[in-house]
Amino acid sequence: MKTIRKKRFWASCFCFMAAFFLLITFQVIVELGKSEQLTTKNSVSQNDASKEDEFQKYPSLFFKKPKPDHNTEKKFNEDRYPILLWWSPLTGESGRRAQCGLDACFFTINRTYQHNPMTKAFLFYGTDFSIDNLPLPRADYHDWALFHEESPKNNYKLFQAPAITLFNHTATFSRHSHLPLTTQYLESIEALKSLKYTVSLPKKNSLRKRLAPLAYIQSDCDPPSDRDSYVKELMAHIEIDSYGACLHNRDLPEHLQNPASMDSDSFHKILAQYKFVLAFENAVCEDYITEKLWRPLKLGVVPIYYGSPTIQDWLPSNKSAILITEFSHPKDLAQYIKALDADDKEYVAYLEWKLKGDISNKQLLAVIKERTWGVQDIMKDNYIDAFECMVCTRVWENIRRQAKGMLPRRWKAEANHLSCPRPQAFAFSPLSVQRTVLQEVWRSSFDQSKREAHALQQLVERNRNFTALEFWTLVFRE
Ligand SMILES: *[C@@H]1O[C@H](CO)[C@@H](O)[C@H](O)[C@H]1NC(C)=O
Ligand SMILES: *[C@@H]1O[C@H](CO)[C@@H](O)[C@H](O)[C@H]1NC(C)=O
Numbered sequence: 215m216k217t218i219r220k221k222r223f224w225a226s227c228f229c230f231m232a233a234f235f236l237l238i239t240f241q242v243i244v245e246l247g248k249s250e251q252l253t254t255k256n257s258v259s260q261n262d263a264s265k266e267d268e269f270q271k272y273p274s275l276f277f278k279k280p281k282p283d284h285n286t287e288k289k290f291n292e293d294r295y296p297i298l299l300w301w302s303p304l305t306g307e308s309g310r311r312a313q314c315g316l317d318a319c320f321f322t323i324n325r326t327y328q329h330n331p332m333t334k335a336f337l338f339y340g341t342d343f344s345i346d347n348l349p350l351p352r353a354d355y356h357d358w359a360l361f362h363e364e365s366p367k368n369n370y371k372l373f374q375a376p377a378i379t380l381f382n383h384t385a386t387f388s389r390h391s392h393l394p395l396t397t398q399y400l401e402s403i404e405a406l407k408s409l410k411y412t413v414s415l416p417k418k419n420s421l422r423k424r425l426a427p428l429a430y431i432q433s434d435c436d437p438p439s440d441r442d443s444y445v446k447e448l449m450a451h452i453e454i455d456s457y458g459a460c461l462h463n464r465d466l467p468e469h470l471q472n473p474a475s476m477d478s479d480s481f482h483k484i485l486a487q488y489k490f491v492l493a494f495e496n497a498v499c500e501d502y503i504t505e506k507l508w509r510p511l512k513l514g515v516v517p518i519y520y521g522s523p524t525i526q527d528w529l530p531s532n533k534s535a536i537l538i539t540e541f542s543h544p545k546d547l548a549q550y551i552k553a554l555d556a557d558d559k560e561y562v563a564y565l566e567w568k569l570k571g572d573i574s575n576k577q578l579l580a581v582i583k584e585r586t587w588g589v590q591d592i593m594k595d596n597y598i599d600a601f602e603c604m605v606c607t608r609v610w611e612n613i614r615r616q617a618k619g620m621l622p623r624r625w626k627a628e629a630n631h632l633s634c635p636r637p638q639a640f641a642f643s644p645l646s647v648q649r650t651v652l653q654e655v656w657r658s659s660f661d662q663s664k665r666e667a668h669a670l671q672q673l674v675e676r677n678r679n680f681t682a683l684e685f686w687t688l689v690f691r692e
């Protein structure tokens with residue numbers, strides 16, 4: 215009797231705790247849902263409203279080669295070609311046979327193909343990857359492939375080892391991925407070498423009467439990289455013209471305030487007048503490099519860079535950018551910029567590669583030459599086509615191997631195909647410990663994403679479909 219009562223007590227206790235957890239979970243789900251919606255909305259509107267951060271979100275998509283939609287072929291396609299099912303509306307294609315070299319595959323976003331025996335792979339787009347309705351159970355011959363070119367700001371959990379290793383094939387900004395997209399924001403070597411916008415040094419020197427030595431243009435404020443804290447401190451030591459919404463202190467001409475103009479000739483001309491431009495990524499991840507770096511290099515302006523820790527592997531030459539990580543304090547960086555500003559010879563050394571058209575980085579040259587996709591290049595496949603074809607080719611390889619009685623070739627994403635360290639905040643003095651709310655949000659969102667990735671892995675490996683409630687319960691149980 216006693217033990218039963220005891221058990222009852224513990225049971226009710228447990229019940230209470232469970233209910234409490236569920237309540238919290240729901241709260242969190244609702245909050246997360248809200249903030250997720252917000253961030254998606256934000257990133258979309260920001261993209262429209264201030265293209266400077268990840269401007270050209272789908273550069274290649276906009277230049278998609280027209281492809282015939284072979285509707286009539288559909289009937290027999292289904293039995294003759296492997297079906298690669300996009301678990302994302304990204305391409306919007308109801309069904310298309312695509313030729314990849316000698317192989318052809320059928321690509322569709324139509325989920326009724328989920329259980330079709332010819333469906334060999336599921337293609338996911340990172341930004342809209344959701345735990346809802348994953349294609350489970352996953353058959354042994356169901357490859358999962360992830361296309362994710364964006365910053366970890368979008369869908370942190372995929373950047374955690376338990377989540378990324380669920381995939382067989384990857385296309386990400388990392389050089390380690392199966393289809394590296396590291397140079398996705400650089401259209402060509404010619405664009406880097408071009409002198410079209412380059413302003414001569416005497417002109418830049420005379421413009422210094424009304425312009426600061428360096429410019430900052432950012433409208434996505436307080437991202438995980440904490441760049442605005444750095445720039446704010448830097449501003450205390452050197453004059454900066456800040457045109458974007460973040461730390462704004464100077465207006466662009468009226469006709470350029472429309473964000474679409476980030477790409478325009480007149481905007482480029484304004485930037486090109488500067489000696490330096492702050493090129494700070496929104497996140498600090500190996501190989502995550504955006505137009506923020508390439509734009510100043512193209513314009514003949516020296517980028518002051520913060521972002522990928524391996525940036526040296528991608529710069530056109532050893533003396534083409536200034537890395538803030540080489541200075542212990544913004545004050546020292548400011549001093550260095552001032553010295554360069556006063557010394558033409560030293561400054562021009564950073565542009566020598568451009569003026570001579572000499573790109574000494576062999577790896578950069580090789581990667582651009584060998585990549586199978588183009589950027590804004592109608593003569594080449596875009597990177598989504600290239601991704602689709604990579605998976606198609608691999609699926610066919612295994613079909614052939616099996617036809618010959620061989621074991622299929624195995625593919626698995628490694629943790630380094632998509633990874634980013636925990637966001638760090640700058641701390642210049644013991645006094646600056648108080649952090650912005652946003653910094654705390656990024657960090658806790660990163661920490662939470664670890665738990666989400668673990669839960670996701672467990673549920674996917676269980677290999678049964680699951681509800682969002684099951685998922686969140688697991689996330690908060692751990
Ligand atoms: C999806 O495919 C099924 C079977 O081929 C077809 O009946 C249905 O109309 C398709 N749905 C869409 C939205 O294309
Ligand atoms: C940069 O310098 C290092 C060491 O001096 C050298 O090994 C490397 O090849 C240089 N890289 C480029 C791009 O010139």
Ligand SMILES: *[C@@H]1O[C@H](CO)[C@@H](O)[C@H](O)[C@H]1NC(C)=O
Pocket residue numbers: 354356357358379380381382612622623624625626
């Ligand atoms: C794809 O990944 C899953 C899970 O890791 C694995 O079971 C399967 O064998 C892989 N497929 C291939 C073709 O490597």
Ligand SMILES: *[C@@H]1O[C@H](CO)[C@@H](O)[C@H](O)[C@H]1NC(C)=O
Pocket residue numbers: 679680681
């Ligand atoms: C799992 O899939 C089955 C069959 O499609 C469906 O009836 C069931 O409701 C799903 N369960 C969950 C938890 O989504």
